[in-house]
Amino acid sequence: MNTDSRTLNSIRNIGAGFVGQLLQAIVGFISRTVFIKYLAVEYLGVNGLFSSILSILSLTELGVGVAFIYSLYKPLAEKDEKTLATIMRLYRKVYITIGIAVFIIGLCVIPFLNQIIEEKPVSIVEDISFLYLFFLFNTASTYFFTYKTALLNADQRNYITTLNYAVFYILQNVAQIIILIVTQNFVYYLAAQLIFQFLGNVTISYIVDRTYPFLKKYKKEKIDKVIKSKIISNAKATFLIRIGGVMVNNTDNIIINYFSGLALLGYLTNYTMLIGILTTFIAQIFTNISASIAQVNAIESQEKQYEIFSMVNLANFWIYGFCGICIIILMNDFITLWVGENFTLPLSISVMLAINFFMVGMQNAIWTFKTTYGYFNEGKYLVMLTAVLNLVFSFALGHWLGLFGILMATALSRLVSNFWYDPYIVFKLGLKIPPIVYLKKFLIYLIVICVAGLITYYLAQLCDFSTIINIMIKAVLCLIIPNTLIVLFYRKTPEFEKVVQTYKASYHSILGKIKKG
Incomplete structure (x- = not known):
C-alpha cells in the first residue's frame, strides 16, 4: 500500500x-x-x-x-x-x-x-x-x-x-x-x-x-x-x-x-x-x-480544516472564474477559427455555458469536503428538487427561449437548491463555522469576477482584426486583467499566502525528487 x-x-x-x-x-x-x-x-x-x-x-x-x-x-x-x-x-x-x-x-x-x-x-x-x-x-x-x-x-x-x-x-x-x-x-x-x-x-x-x-x-x-x-x-x-x-x-x-x-x-x-x-x-x-483532504478531516483540528478549505476554495474561485471569462471572450472566435463561423452559436449561449461552468466549479471545494466528511444523507432529497426544477424550467424556458432557456434553467435549478444548501451543511456540521462566513466570501468572489469579466469584455470588443489576431489579443487580455485583479484584491489574505506557500513547497519538493533521482 x-x-x-x-x-x-x-x-x-x-x-x-x-x-x-x-x-x-x-x-x-x-x-x-x-x-x-x-x-x-x-x-x-x-x-x-x-x-x-x-x-x-x-x-x-x-x-x-x-x-x-x-x-x-x-x-x-x-x-x-x-x-x-x-x-x-x-x-x-x-x-x-x-x-x-x-x-x-x-x-x-x-x-x-x-x-x-x-x-x-x-x-x-x-x-x-x-x-x-x-x-x-x-x-x-x-x-x-x-x-x-x-x-x-x-x-x-x-x-x-x-x-x-x-x-x-x-x-x-x-x-x-x-x-x-x-x-x-x-x-x-x-x-x-x-x-x-x-x-x-x-x-x-x-x-x-x-x-x-x-x-x-x-x-x-x-x-x-x-x-x-x-x-x-x-x-x-x-x-x-x-x-x-x-x-x-x-x-x-x-x-x-x-x-x-x-x-x-x-x-x-x-x-x-x-x-x-x-x-x-x-x-x-x-x-x-x-x-489528502479526507486525511486532514480525519486527523487534523477544525482550525486546520478551515485553513485548508479556505485555500482550496480560493484556488477554486481563481481557476473557474478566470476560465469562465475565457469561455465568454474566446469561445466563438475559437470555434470560427477551428471549424468555421457556420458552427458558432450566439454569444448569449457562451455566457450561459460559462455561468453553469462557474456554478458547478465553485461547488468543487464544498463537494470535496462534504463527501470526505461522509455527509451523504444530508441534502439527498434537495438534489431531487433540483432535478425536478430543472425539468420544469427547461421545458418552460426552452419553449420560450430555445437553447438559451434550457441552459438558463439548469443554472436556476441549481441556484435555488443545492448551490446554497451544500455549503450550509459543510460549514454548519463539518467546519462548525457560521455559514454566513461562506456567503460573504462568495458574494465578494462574485463581485470581483464580474468586474474583471466586464472590463475584459469591454476591452475585447475593441478588437477588430482577423480572427487569429483577435484570439491572440483577447487571450492576452483574459490572461492579464482577471488574474491581476484577483492578485491585487486577495494578495494580503491568509488563504492567498497559503496558496503561494503550498506552490513554493510543491516546487521545491519536485526539485528535490529530481535531484535525488
Whole structure:
C-alpha cells in the first residue's frame, strides 16, 4: 500500500493528471476536427444524445461508487488488508450485477428510439438502433472492470489510472482518425472505441491485481456487518444525489433534441467538448487532493480544516472564474477559427455555458469536503428538487427561449437548491463555522469576477482584426486583467499566502525528487 506523504501523492497525481489530460486533449481535438470534416454534423448530435441517454441509465449504479470509496479510506490508513479485500469483493459483486442491469435496461430503450429521434436525418445512413448498441456495450462493459480503480484512487494512486486511460485513449483516437480518413465509416469508428476501452479496462484490472496481491488472499472472509451496513446507508443517500445530478446534467441534450433537433445539438457539442476538456484539466487538481483532504478531516483540528478549505476554495474561485471569462471572450472566435463561423452559436449561449461552468466549479471545494466528511444523507432529497426544477424550467424556458432557456434553467435549478444548501451543511456540521462566513466570501468572489469579466469584455470588443489576431489579443487580455485583479484584491489574505506557500513547497519538493533521482 501507499506509504508516501500526502503532499508527494498529490503532486504526483496532479502532475500525471495534467500530462495525461494534455495529451488526450490534443489527440481528442484532432480527432474531433477530423470527425467534423468527414462526417455530417448530425453524427455529433447522435454522440451527444446517446451519451446522455446512457448517463441516465447509469443511475443503475445507485451511487455505490462514492460510498465504497469512502469506506476504503479508513482501512487504507490502517493498512487493514483483510477489510480492504472483503470490501473490494463486495464491490466486485455489486458492480457485475450493475453492469448486467445497465445492459438489460439499455436494451429496453431500443423500441423507444424512434420516438426520441422522430425523423432520422438523411445524412445518417446506419440504423439508429445498431449505432445505439455500440454505446450501450461501451457503457455496460466498464462496470465489469473499472470498480478496481476505486482502490487506486482511494490509495492516492490516481496517476496510475490516469496514465493507463491516457495511453489507451490516445491509441483509440489515433485508430479512429485513420478509420475516418480511410473509410468515413461511423460504425468502424465506434468499434475502435469499444475495442480500446475494453483493452484499457483489462489492463487496469491486471495492474490492481499485481499492486494489491492480498485481494486474492482473503477469499472466504466475510465483510464486517457494521461496514456493510454503513456502505448500504451511504449508497442509499448517494443514489438520490446521483439521480438528481444525472437529471440536471444529462437531460439537457435530450430536451435540446426535442426542441431543436440533432443539428443544433451537434453544434452545441463542440462547445461542450471544449468546456469538457477544460473541466477535466481542472478536475485533476481537486480529484487528486480529495484523499489528502479526507486525511486532514480525519486527523487534523477544525482550525486546520478551515485553513485548508479556505485555500482550496480560493484556488477554486481563481481557476473557474478566470476560465469562465475565457469561455465568454474566446469561445466563438475559437470555434470560427477551428471549424468555421457556420458552427458558432450566439454569444448569449457562451455566457450561459460559462455561468453553469462557474456554478458547478465553485461547488468543487464544498463537494470535496462534504463527501470526505461522509455527509451523504444530508441534502439527498434537495438534489431531487433540483432535478425536478430543472425539468420544469427547461421545458418552460426552452419553449420560450430555445437553447438559451434550457441552459438558463439548469443554472436556476441549481441556484435555488443545492448551490446554497451544500455549503450550509459543510460549514454548519463539518467546519462548525457560521455559514454566513461562506456567503460573504462568495458574494465578494462574485463581485470581483464580474468586474474583471466586464472590463475584459469591454476591452475585447475593441478588437477588430482577423480572427487569429483577435484570439491572440483577447487571450492576452483574459490572461492579464482577471488574474491581476484577483492578485491585487486577495494578495494580503491568509488563504492567498497559503496558496503561494503550498506552490513554493510543491516546487521545491519536485526539485528535490529530481535531484535525488
